[in-house]
Amino acid sequence: MRILVIEDQPEILQNIADYLELQGYLVDCAYDGLGGLHLAITQPFDLIILDLMLPGMDGITLCQKLRQDARISTPVIMLTARDSVDDKLTGFRAGADDYLVKPFSLPELHARVEAVLRRGQAGMQNMLTVGDLAYDMNSLEVSRRGVHLKLSPIGLKLLEHLMKASPHVVKREALEELLWGEHLPGSDSLRSHIHTLRQTIDKPFNSPLLHTVHGIGYCLKTTDDGI
Amino acid sequence: MRILVIEDQPEILQNIADYLELQGYLVDCAYDGLGGLHLAITQPFDLIILDLMLPGMDGITLCQKLRQDARISTPVIMLTARDSVDDKLTGFRAGADDYLVKPFSLPELHARVEAVLRRGQAGMQNMLTVGDLAYDMNSLEVSRRGVHLKLSPIGLKLLEHLMKASPHVVKREALEELLWGEHLPGSDSLRSHIHTLRQTIDKPFNSPLLHTVHGIGYCLKTTDDGI
DNA sequence: ATCCTCTATGACCAGTATTCGCATTCTGAA
DNA sequence: TTCAGAATGCGAATACTGGTCATAGAGGAT
Numbered sequence: 001m002r003i004l005v006i007e008d009q010p011e012i013l014q015n016i017a018d019y020l021e022l023q024g025y026l027v028d029c030a031y032d033g034l035g036g037l038h039l040a041i042t043q044p045f046d047l048i049i050l051d052l053m054l055p056g057m058d059g060i061t062l063c064q065k066l067r068q069d070a071r072i073s074t075p076v077i078m079l080t081a082r083d084s085v086d087d088k089l090t091g092f093r094a095g096a097d098d099y100l101v102k103p104f105s106l107p108e109l110h111a112r113v114e115a116v117l118r119r120g121q122a123g124m125q126n127m128l129t130v131g132d133l134a135y136d137m138n139s140l141e142v143s144r145r146g147v148h149l150k151l152s153p154i155g156l157k158l159l160e161h162l163m164k165a166s167p168h169v170v171k172r173e174a175l176e177e178l179l180w181g182e183h184l185p186g187s188d189s190l191r192s193h194i195h196t197l198r199q200t201i202d203k204p205f206n207s208p209l210l211h212t213v214h215g216i217g218y219c220l221k222t223t224d225d226g227i
Numbered sequence: 228m229r230i231l232v233i234e235d236q237p238e239i240l241q242n243i244a245d246y247l248e249l250q251g252y253l254v255d256c257a258y259d260g261l262g263g264l265h266l267a268i269t270q271p272f273d274l275i276i277l278d279l280m281l282p283g284m285d286g287i288t289l290c291q292k293l294r295q296d297a298r299i300s301t302p303v304i305m306l307t308a309r310d311s312v313d314d315k316l317t318g319f320r321a322g323a324d325d326y327l328v329k330p331f332s333l334p335e336l337h338a339r340v341e342a343v344l345r346r347g348q349a350g351m352q353n354m355l356t357v358g359d360l361a362y363d364m365n366s367l368e369v370s371r372r373g374v375h376l377k378l379s380p381i382g383l384k385l386l387e388h389l390m391k392a393s394p395h396v397v398k399r400e401a402l403e404e405l406l407w408g409e410h411l412p413g414s415d416s417l418r419s420h421i422h423t424l425r426q427t428i429d430k431p432f433n434s435p436l437l438h439t440v441h442g443i444g445y446c447l448k449t450t451d452d453g454i
Numbered sequence: 455a456t457c458c459t460c461t462a463t464g465a466c467c468a469g470t471a472t473t474c475g476c477a478t479t480c481t482g483a484a
Numbered sequence: 485t486t487c488a489g490a491a492t493g494c495g496a497a498t499a500c501t502g503g504t505c506a507t508a509g510a511g512g513a514t
Binding site: 152153154185186187188189192193196214215 | 471472473474475476481482483
């Protein structure tokens with residue numbers, strides 16, 4: 001879990017960083033708004049801890065830019081010395097996920113961090129369905145009509161892409177790039193994998209979901225043929 | 228609210244005690260490590276304020292004994308004149324909940340006290356369970372079907388993460404980051420640890436909880452194989 | 455300071471699962 | 485009909501995993 005802490009007071013920053021690292025988090029630091037924003041945009045974090053008052057750019061503005069300009073939804077915990085309701089409202093309106101009033105104890109911060117991270121995980125609605133086919137992206141389990149299906153890693157990747165695209169057609173090149181990037185295998189083994197996938201998700205059931213579009217690619221959809 | 232203050236410098240102790248009593252707390256005092264430890268063990272306190280440097284037994288040792296030997300989880304605020312990172316880390320590792328560097332203002336202390344007490348009331352529900360496997364994060368004890376299991380620190384970290392994620396799959400990279408942060412060990416020793424963990428939590432029992440997801444990572448769940 | 459124990463790490467091997475490439479057969483469109 | 489594209493099936497190559505063990509290092513005890 002990577003956490004970015006943006007705070008201008010060195011002692012506080014040091015305290016927070018040390019404590020969180022001790023709890024097993026990877027901590028990066030920024031001392032002002034601009035530096036923090038830059039880090040937050042260029043690197044992936046699981047959580048941002050953000051002081052309200054910062055040199056360069058205040059926390060609320062930073063949070064707004066993050067959400068609106070950069071479209072980054074990393075959860076944010078806002079720190080502030082002030083305690084007025086106004087600040088809280090402004091903070092939440094700017095997109096902060098939680099709020100902590102200074103001075104706070106470090107275990108208290110830890111509790112909030114855990115809470116926000118847990119919330120983030122629970123929020124993930126990673127369930128894909130096409131017809132009676134279901135793919136739980138958390139447990140990586142695939143089932144059809146309640147029957148558990150076992151697929152290979154490549155099969156899973158293919159299926160994920162096809163389900164996300166459903167009911168649209170996916171070009172062969174798109175699938176090849178998905179699986180191998182620029183470094184394609186010598187022959188077109190994509191067909192083999194499509195075949196294997198078909199064996200698994202369609203063969204045991206009477207209605208096929210995975211359709212071939214001749215010369216173009218593949219498409220995953222129910223056969224009720226409503227186009 | 229009863230607070231125990233352990234501090235060898237009489238003026239400071241007097242200051243703190245007077246101030247806290249004025250705020251309505253019941254304050255007990257100790258002048259050295261041994262006396263403090265004795266009081267802390269024999270009587271119930273809601274909070275302990277503990278100087279790092281004490282005659283008889285230093286604060287860190289005292290804190291460790293309190294946590295490990297006496298299994299007392301009363302929150303501890305550590306006081307110190309020093310400010311080195313080492314001290315802080317050692318303090319936290321010993322189980323201190325917060326840290327205050329001398330000289331501090333009494334209102335500052337009061338704020339920390341309030342913060343720590345508030346957090347304490349929140350009540351930590353630190354018990355993880357997956358199937359018949361239980362992990363008490365307060366005492367760091369792991370048991371399965373009532374049988375106490377002994378794991379290494381790395382094993383505990385792995386297990387904690389896997390249990391929190393259960394029944395989701397956890398990627399190998401996520402576990403590696405959890406254990407080693409940015410600079411990973413040369414070879415994949417993760418598998419050794421998974422193996423050790425498996426030996427401990429699965430080998431003595433007939434139903435495995437720790438499953439491998441080929442090419443992806445690991446997953447902790449019961450084998451009831453539903454879905 | 456020295457020894458001792460426990461843990462972490464890295465290397466290796468064998469067994470297994472997965473992927474790839476190829477040969478063959480099949481299908482759909484012109 | 486003809487032919488390119490598609491499906492199928494299978495063996496070989498590859499990647500991954502579990503298990504074992506030797507070594508190195510940390511921490512505690514003497």
